Amino acid sequence: MPETSGVTRRRIGVMGGTFDPVHNGHLVAASEVAYRFALAEVVFVPTGRPWQKLRHGGDERRVSDTAPVNPVSPAEDRYLMTVIATASNPQFSVSRVDIEREGDTYTVDTLRDLAAQHPTAELYFITGADALASILSWQDWRELFELARFVGVSRPGYELGTAHLNTHLQTLPSDALHLLEIPALAISSTDCRDRAATGRPVWYLVPDGVVQYIHKRQLYRPGRPEWTAVT
Ligand code: ATP
Numbered sequence: 178m179p180e181t182s183g184v185t186r187r188r189i190g191v192m193g194g195t196f197d198p199v200h201n202g203h204l205v206a207a208s209e210v211a212y213r214f215a216l217a218e219v220v221f222v223p224t225g226r227p228w229q230k231l232r233h234g235g236d237e238r239r240v241s242d243t244a245p246v247n248p249v250s251p252a253e254d255r256y257l258m259t260v261i262a263t264a265s266n267p268q269f270s271v272s273r274v275d276i277e278r279e280g281d282t283y284t285v286d287t288l289r290d291l292a293a294q295h296p297t298a299e300l301y302f303i304t305g306a307d308a309l310a311s312i313l314s315w316q317d318w319r320e321l322f323e324l325a326r327f328v329g330v331s332r333p334g335y336e337l338g339t340a341h342l343n344t345h346l347q348t349l350p351s352d353a354l355h356l357l358e359i360p361a362l363a364i365s366s367t368d369c370r371d372r373a374a375t376g377r378p379v380w381y382l383v384p385d386g387v388v389q390y391i392h393k394r395q396l397y398r399p400g401r402p403e404w405t406a407v408t
């Protein structure tokens with residue numbers, strides 16, 4: 178993506194995720210990339226319907242999983258938790274573009290919408306080592322790289338590298354994809370959900386306000402009817 182001559186474009190980070198719930202691993206990733214790439218802001222974008230998850234007879238399961246059932250909380254709960262988690266940071270904001278778009282969420286649509294909202298900005302899409310390969314191999318990577326630069330961040334348990342990526346990516350300009358080591362936080366939303374479901378603590382894995390929101394809305398309690406809703 179060319180620089181406009183002599184003018185530094187405003188850099189905006191884009192942190193997409195299911196955020197079910199948002200946790201400190203997401204926040205550290207966004208904060209570290211903002212610092213390292215001198216981003217003016219980072220926009221968190223909760224997914225509408227995550228394309229990686231399929232519906233089977235009313236349940237949500239990961240494509241690769243046979244069990245257990247992995248339902249997604251209502252979009253409005255995931256959005257509000259993300260607002261709560263980011264509210265105290267003046268550089269962080271939350272976008273509703275994905276939850277307001279019909280159908281499955283694809284990164285290319287997220288980036289198209291944000292590029293239209295910020296036509297003069299330079300977008301930096303932030304993604305963990307686990308999600309990098311799937312985003313770049315399942316979608317039209319040419320268009321993705323026309324819309325944004327990509328920053329892949331380290332995540333405990335996953336290899337951060339380009340070896341397993343689409344071989345076409347080896348031909349990209351050197352500033353199209355950056356790989357960045359960040360402080361390792363072995364936190365996942367899956368583990369937070371499991372903890373909440375079995376009465377174990379999520380304190381200090383997610384921001385305090387998110388702990389309270391999970392409790393208030395009784396999220397992740399087994400049998401909660403909204404669990405199977407994809408909204
Ligand atoms: P789940 O377990 O439900 O998949 P998750 O913890 O992976 O949840 P997502 O909402 O799927 O969270 O992830 C959003 C983005 O944040 C992805 O790019 C993911 O790779 C990245 N990410 C999530 N947790 C971490 C972490 N601990 N360190 C670095 N990156 C992370």
Ligand code: MG
Nearest residue numbers: 195307308366
């Ligand atoms: Mg994930």
